Every structure is written in C-alpha cells, then in structure tokens.
Amino acid sequence: MPGASPYQAVEAFLTPLERAVACLGVGKIVVSPGGRATAGKTHLWSLNGGDGLLLRGDAAGCRFLASMHYRIVPTDPERYDIEQGRWRVTTSAYLYEFRTPDNAKLWAMHWHPTGRSHATFPHxxxxxxxxxxxxxxxxQTLESAVQxxxxxxxxxxxPRWRTVLAESEGIHQLYRSWSEDPPSPPADR
Known part of the structure; x- marks a missing residue:
C-alpha cells in the first residue's frame, strides 16, 4: 500500500485494518509517537492502546488483543510503479490474542523474528x-484473527463482515513482500 509520503503510506496501511477491526466492534488503532510519519525506525500500533476489544455475542466478555510492529520504508522501484508512491509500510512482528472474560488466553497468533524467544517463526x-x-x-493477517x-x-x-475481511486482506496481500510458505523452525539440537 504505497503512498506519496510516509504519512500517506501509513494511512493506506491502517485504513483496511481499521475496517477489519470494525467487523468486531468499535476499535481504534493507536500508533506509537512518530508512527504515522517517521521513516527508518520500528513503530507499534495496538488495538485501543493495548486494551483490546471487548467482544459481544456468544463470546461476550471475551477480549481480542492485537498489535503489530512496522516500519515505513522507501518503495522498491523494481517492484512498484513510482506513481503508486515512494513509501510503503512493512510489518516486522505481530501479536493477536483471544482471551476469556477471566483474562485466560485461549489462542494467540504470533510472529516476532527478533527478541528473546526461540520461536522466531510465525506460530x-x-x-x-x-x-x-x-x-x-x-x-497470519489481522483479518484472519478477526475471523x-x-x-x-x-x-x-x-453483516458484510466476510466481504470486508476479504477486501481488507486482499489489499494487504497485493502489496506484501512475503510468501505464503512459513520458514522452518530451528532444528532440535
């Protein structure tokens, strides 16, 4: 989702994610300071500032938490037409969690290639x-976690949640720089 400026690239990146979150309820993606315009550093967005979103329906009281690390980078002129924009956003980590009303984790989708964990592969x-x-x-995409x-x-x-998620994920997949195949986890030693 390229943009003419770093700000436009971030807006193009966040807008479909906000539409996907809206399939679950009222939520706001909050970005770290400089997260809409500063290139060359890692930023964080979090759903409702880290509080997540309280679900309704049969999962009433359960909470969905989501956050992502990302960077604003120049577009690759070999891959993007300059008219699409000079800047884009690339994801560098994500965390999506589903918690019960008593805050117990039922499932989580993670990818954190750097850090202290041995699990640097998507899992x-x-x-x-x-x-x-x-x-x-x-x-995994945010849209798959919402689903x-x-x-x-x-x-x-x-009521059109399936269409909204498919459109949002489609935009993301169109501009992603990674493939479907997960990297292999490290071999046991």
Whole structure:
C-alpha cells in the first residue's frame, strides 16, 4: 500500500485494518509517537492502546488483543510503479490474542523474528491444547484473527463482515513482500 509520503503510506496501511477491526466492534488503532510519519525506525500500533476489544455475542466478555510492529520504508522501484508512491509500510512482528472474560488466553497468533524467544517463526498458541506449544503457521493477517474471533462466538458488527475481511486482506496481500510458505523452525539440537 504505497503512498506519496510516509504519512500517506501509513494511512493506506491502517485504513483496511481499521475496517477489519470494525467487523468486531468499535476499535481504534493507536500508533506509537512518530508512527504515522517517521521513516527508518520500528513503530507499534495496538488495538485501543493495548486494551483490546471487548467482544459481544456468544463470546461476550471475551477480549481480542492485537498489535503489530512496522516500519515505513522507501518503495522498491523494481517492484512498484513510482506513481503508486515512494513509501510503503512493512510489518516486522505481530501479536493477536483471544482471551476469556477471566483474562485466560485461549489462542494467540504470533510472529516476532527478533527478541528473546526461540520461536522466531510465525506460530499459533493453543493454550488449552498445549500451553507451551508453538505450532508453526504461515504468517497470519489481522483479518484472519478477526475471523477466528467471529468463529469463536464474537458477534459480527457488520453483516458484510466476510466481504470486508476479504477486501481488507486482499489489499494487504497485493502489496506484501512475503510468501505464503512459513520458514522452518530451528532444528532440535
């Protein structure tokens, strides 16, 4: 989702994500200071400033938390027509979680290639199946996490939620710089 300026690139990146979140309820994506215009550093957005979104329906009282690290980078002239924009946003980590009303984690989708964890590959946690497990997955989109919330009983707030999620994810997939194949986890030693 290129933009003519860093600000426009971030807006093009966040707008479909905000539409996807709206399928679950009223939510705001809050960005870190400089997160809409400063290139060359890692930024963070979080759903409702880290508080997440309280779900309705059969999952009433459950909470969806979401955050993502991203960077504003120049577009690759080999890949993008300059008319599409000189700047784009690239994701560098994500965390999506589904928590019960008593704050217990049921599932989480993570990708954090840097940091202290050995699980630098995209993965899924199924806390009721294997609390310490890291199930390898392809990289997951926010839209897929929103769909999981709906499938877990969260009441969609838009009757066209499937279309909205497909459109939002389609925009993201059109401009992504990564493939569907997950990297292999490190071999046991």
């Amino acid at each position: 899924l946690h199924l806390y009721t199946v294997r609390p310490d497990g890291h199930f390898v997955t392809p990289r 999981w919330c709906i499938e877990m009983g969260g009441e969609p707030q838009n």
